[in-house]
Amino acid sequence: MIGEQQTPRATDVATTKLPDTWAHTPLTVVMPTYNEAGNLPGMVELLMGLDQPGLRLLVVDDSSPDGTGKIADELAEGFLTEDGKPRMSVLHRTAKDGLGRAYAAGMAKAVEDGAEYVLQMDADGSHPAGKIAEMLGVARSTGAGLVVGSRYVPGGTLSDAWGAHRKLLSRWANAYASTILGTRVRDITGGFNLWSAPALKAIDLASIGSAGYSFQVEMKFKALRRGFQVMEVPIHFEDRTVGESKMNLAVQLESIAMPWKLRARAGK
Ligand SMILES: Nc1nc2c(ncn2[C@@H]2O[C@H](COP(=O)(O)OP(=O)(O)O)[C@@H](O)[C@H]2O)c(=O)[nH]1
Numbered sequence: 001m002i003g004e005q006q007t008p009r010a011t012d013v014a015t016t017k018l019p020d021t022w023a024h025t026p027l028t029v030v031m032p033t034y035n036e037a038g039n040l041p042g043m044v045e046l047l048m049g050l051d052q053p054g055l056r057l058l059v060v061d062d063s064s065p066d067g068t069g070k071i072a073d074e075l076a077e078g079f080l081t082e083d084g085k086p087r088m089s090v091l092h093r094t095a096k097d098g099l100g101r102a103y104a105a106g107m108a109k110a111v112e113d114g115a116e117y118v119l120q121m122d123a124d125g126s127h128p129a130g131k132i133a134e135m136l137g138v139a140r141s142t143g144a145g146l147v148v149g150s151r152y153v154p155g156g157t158l159s160d161a162w163g164a165h166r167k168l169l170s171r172w173a174n175a176y177a178s179t180i181l182g183t184r185v186r187d188i189t190g191g192f193n194l195w196s197a198p199a200l201k202a203i204d205l206a207s208i209g210s211a212g213y214s215f216q217v218e219m220k221f222k223a224l225r226r227g228f229q230v231m232e233v234p235i236h237f238e239d240r241t242v243g244e245s246k247m248n249l250a251v252q253l254e255s256i257a258m259p260w261k262l263r264a265r266a267g268k
């Protein structure tokens with residue numbers, strides 16, 4: 001443990017025990033970071049401690065001024081597979097370029113390097129690592145191209161730290177995007193998602209237009225359009241306790257415009 005303050009809460013314990021062959025599934029967690037020095041060590045410890053020998057971690061850092069990239073490099077040296085290969089690696093990018101672009105670059109690299117599944121996960125402790133096994137189990141048993149860690153299916157919950165106003169805003173943003181796009185995914189704006197490699201190849205990450213948070217909506221819409229099955233697994237979403245949110249006006253405006261753009265392009 002790195003110390004109480006720096007350790008994100010493990011908001012959920014792993015309740016799913018995967019069969020051994022499934023636990024060895026090549027799955028890469030892609031984690032974008034910008035100024036997450038206080039969160040990253042705890043996140044890495046949490047992920048590397050899971051009972052999933054097939055799990056790898058790829059951190060995508062946009063030259064964080066607080067040195068997150070260097071911390072990631074140092075941490076990566078400490079985690080090797082049974083045959084001495086790295087379990088954790090870092091993709092360094094030169095400038096802050098948006099969460100969407102960081103995810104797109106990292107997910108493309110993960111697939112290129114042989115991942116059969118790619119999990120998107122934020123570095124701020126919001127997403128429950130203990131749910132990864134269940135999401136992988138659902139993907140493998142149903143053949144779904146996408147498994148959404150969902151706040152808005154029965155059993156899904158939001159942090160108590162969120163007031164009524166923020167909860168309502170999140171619900172509203174979610175309803176806004178899915179109504180415009182005519183989708184039935186309950187958590188279309190959520191950022192804790194497991195993708196199969198074939199789904200990511202079909203979506204073509206290079207064609208993604210979103211720089212910021214609308215990445216989540218664009219990706220899910222494109223998966224549905226290409227006919228992939230989408231499943232949702234309930235999660236508890238925790239509020240960040242360390243560091244600051246990177247949400248700003250530009251990404252909010254992009255999120256308002258993107259559903260309309262996607263709808264127009266789809267000819268709906
Ligand atoms: N590499 C990179 N990561 C980012 C960028 N913007 C946000 N992130 C990361 O994306 C994740 C989600 O961002 P966060 O600020 O928590 O968004 P919020 O949960 O909506 O407030 C965190 O791990 C951030 O460090 C960016 O421009 N580049």
Ligand SMILES: [Mg+2]
Nearest residue numbers: 122124126240
């Ligand atoms: Mg966050």
